[in-house]
Amino acid sequence: MISMRIGARSVCLAVGATGLSLVLAACGSGSSSGGSKAASTATTGVTITVALASDPPPKASLDEFTKSTGITVKWSNIDWDSLQTKITAAATAKTYFADATDVDWSRVGQLAKLNAFYPMNEYVDTKSLAPDMPQLTSFTTKGNVVGIPYDASFDVTTINKKMFDKAGVGRPKTMTAYTDALRQIKTKGLVQYPLDIPFAAAEGLSTYWYQATGAFGGTVLDDKGKPQFADPQSPGYKAAQWMVDAFKSGLVPPGNINVTDSQGQQTLMAKGLVASVFGDYSGTVGSLYDVPASSKVVHQVTYLPTPSVDGQPGPNNGNPDGIGIPRTAKYPKAAAKFIEWFTSAKNQADFAGLNGPEKALPAYALPSHLSVVKQMATKGQLIGGDQLATMLKSTSRPIFAGGAPSWYPEFSRAVYTNLHSAASGAQSVDSAVKAIAATADRLSSSRS
Amino acid sequence: MRDGRPARMGTDAPAAVAPASGGARAHPTATRGTRPRRLGPRGAGPDGTRSRRRRVDLLPYVLVTPLVLFIIGLAIIPAGYTLGQSFFRVQELDPPTRFNGLDNFRALLADPAVRGSVGNTALYILIGVTLSTVLGLVMALTLQHKFRGRPILIAAMILPWALPGVVEGIVWSGIWDANTGLLNSVLTSLHLIDQYHVFIGTNRFLTILLIEIVQVWQITPLSALLILAALQNIPGELYEAANLDGCSAWDSFRRVTLPLVRPGVAVAMVQAVIATLNVFDQPFVLNGAAETGASLTMQTYFISFQNLDFGQGYALSLLITVLTLFVSFVVVKLVYRPVEF
């Protein structure tokens, strides 16, 4: 190609340059980036950037906010997965990218350990919020509140009541009855595969399993992060077995080996191709199944109190979205004011459309204030609102009592890759569960 | 050109091409193993020697400096940082950063997920480079000579590359989907299958093949463009002369086109190697994090951004760099031949 005649001098130059780079790199790793001035305590006359995986509030609302506080809001809408990448990149590089951003329930432990966010309890009166915001507990770890939940997403079972009624199976209250009901629907020929389980190796499979574990009467990890599911008689083990058995025995479409949670909801449940999603998300009836542009089963889907072992309503695991203040924020106090406003009961009522469509936030499923959910249910504006309000109040609970552990993403990946391969037949349920348990053991002992 | 026929091409023969125009050159220029011709400082002969003492020639440095500054500042220095950090324990959940020698590399090589993804990635490379190069060559050859509608065809050819990745993922998962996908639908309408099949997710080889087809669809325009540009360089007189000498279309392809397009093919193949070795979007969207298709770059992402073990992440990036260099070097050695007209 090109002459390989490289002089000795050139080699020395190259080596020298590389060495210099390494030295600079090693030195540079400790220092923080040049733009870190002390965060301003200004609370007025500034512009803050808010980065969330959702549409901004209506312009009218934001203008009102700016008028009353003097804070201008620049909104940055980034999709959830990419936003998590950005949050991590900015935390590692200790760089500013927003004054307020998403705090996902699953990252509470990790972000707290990284000390990447300001404790919200120092800026906002979280104690008085707590009674009206049951899911605040998911965001509290070691006494600090990492973020404020702005919606109240939780896992809930949805059923196609038309199919259930046609098969004459009523509303099952136990896991056994639920599974039987599905079998009946299958044998009666209403659908070929009645149950949707998203077996793609993605996060939705993990949360589905946690919800099933709750239905079988237990939790996945104890408060020290030790696995509770290794024993074949434990709820977690039974839940995994139940899921894989359902798949292998023809209750779940074979194609689901590669279907994610949202895919299953949109392409199967909303098309009437399955009869039930055991671990669906609260609000989907209003935001998906009853929307004619997206669904073929309008008015046919309803929520079901979680089937359990003893017939009492089972738990509904919470997976709410929160908003918090990164430590690199330029205007933390102003951001706190914004968060207070954004998560206030009044605004949530507006966003939910209770005060007219011009103030509504599109695709806002469920407010985090219990009082607002109740309002919506009373006004008939929340489809299945009564059920959801009840669940939010009494049966919804955090997946992890002390907030998600700091090593949650790695653990979750072990969960979904192993459950996926158990469903595909690459390993048995037993070896999958053992692998997940081993990961949990390793992570909980090496990292606190 | 002396007799209108390119020198015989064997696998070891130099890629010799007689210049097409200009003065009479008595012999083809065998360029393999010798330096391409270079101009010396002004007024000097072709080999750059002058009878007088040479001054330091600044012009090349001036021309090259902006490029070098960019590369050093924004590629070498960050790479140096990565190289350095890969020898440290940079686990955000377990500070502080401390030196730990080769531990990161050891941990990576022992990690079954990483090992599995090496095998997957090897398959991705094999399938992807072969397909995209062959298809790119076919497309470039089709577009080599003028015909009506050629510009429109070139525009159509480029479109897959211009489609945003997220939409590419949606369209192709809508094609491969096992419950509601287009392929299943077409096969059913043609009565070739009676129930919908699972294409991605069970069989490892099929999964990787189908995922890689999606990436090939995206990167083939690049190969085609690179090869097409190289084809444009081949003088028409060579084909005319081959014609006059009685070569068939296939012969002139084999003996004129193929040897002379090797530089373009080599660049295309190296680009394909880089793209396939770093494949991330397609397996992630189509098959999640499943072992059956996980790629090396996916592991880098998980290790860095989910486990927050950036030290290992940098180490893995380093390994990927070395692998890329190695495979590219092999490709260049096998395929590239300097060509001068």
Next chain:
Amino acid sequence: MRRRIRPRWFGVAFILAWSLIPLYWALNISLQTDAQVGSRPAHYFPSSPTLRNFHTLLAGSGEIPGQIRRSALNIFVECAAATVVTVLLATLAAYAFARMRFRGRSVLLYGVLATMALPAYATLIPLYRIMSSFGLVNTYTGIVLVYVSGFLPLATWIMHNYMTSLPVSIEEAALVDGASRMGVLWRVVLPLARPGIISTTIITFLFAWGQFLFPLVLSSDLSTQPLTVVITALQGRHVVPFALLSAAGILAILLPAAIAVALNRYIVSGLLTGSVK
């Protein structure tokens, strides 16, 4: 050359089918609603085509049209600037590498080309920190600088190949006639290397067009976010609007396609000169 007709038709058909069938599928989906997408069997043609998705993207109420417009401007500015700078610097350097001898030539050329092997994650965080320390996060300049540094190696390689393949005799003749070396570059080499320049331009532009990860990290808001980031943000957390995203994809390819049509003459005359030298 007429004798190539028959095999060529296969090639033409293949190019059209291979490129356009999946794009047709995207168009098909974009003209439906999510409820109609994913039917069994699939709708090969939209049963009741609707333009609502395009309307939402371009003219609807709400934030989306403004985001689409601004990010389309951003991506165009970023790609054009990066392409111009890259091709310029690559051409100059390639000429030096191809036709001049100087100390360190091989090391520099090899070194530059070798940086193509660096994966994105090897440089993402360090570049982020560098840009941040210069205050270039969320600026066009920062993004363009990063793009240029990423695309220079390939551009240099293509131009270098092109220039070394040109017959030296023409340049030598010009030099003997008294032209300066820069004059030779400008008046002799560049016109001959036009296919290389045009193809480098197209390739660099398209590479820049498809960037996602770097602009995701380097831009914080709509003032610099390119179209790719904004389109990806149309995905919801729990609901993926297939039809809307497909419509956005169709719009996204229309932009480079429109540029290609507008610059068709230059592309044809520059890239497809055939072999007249």
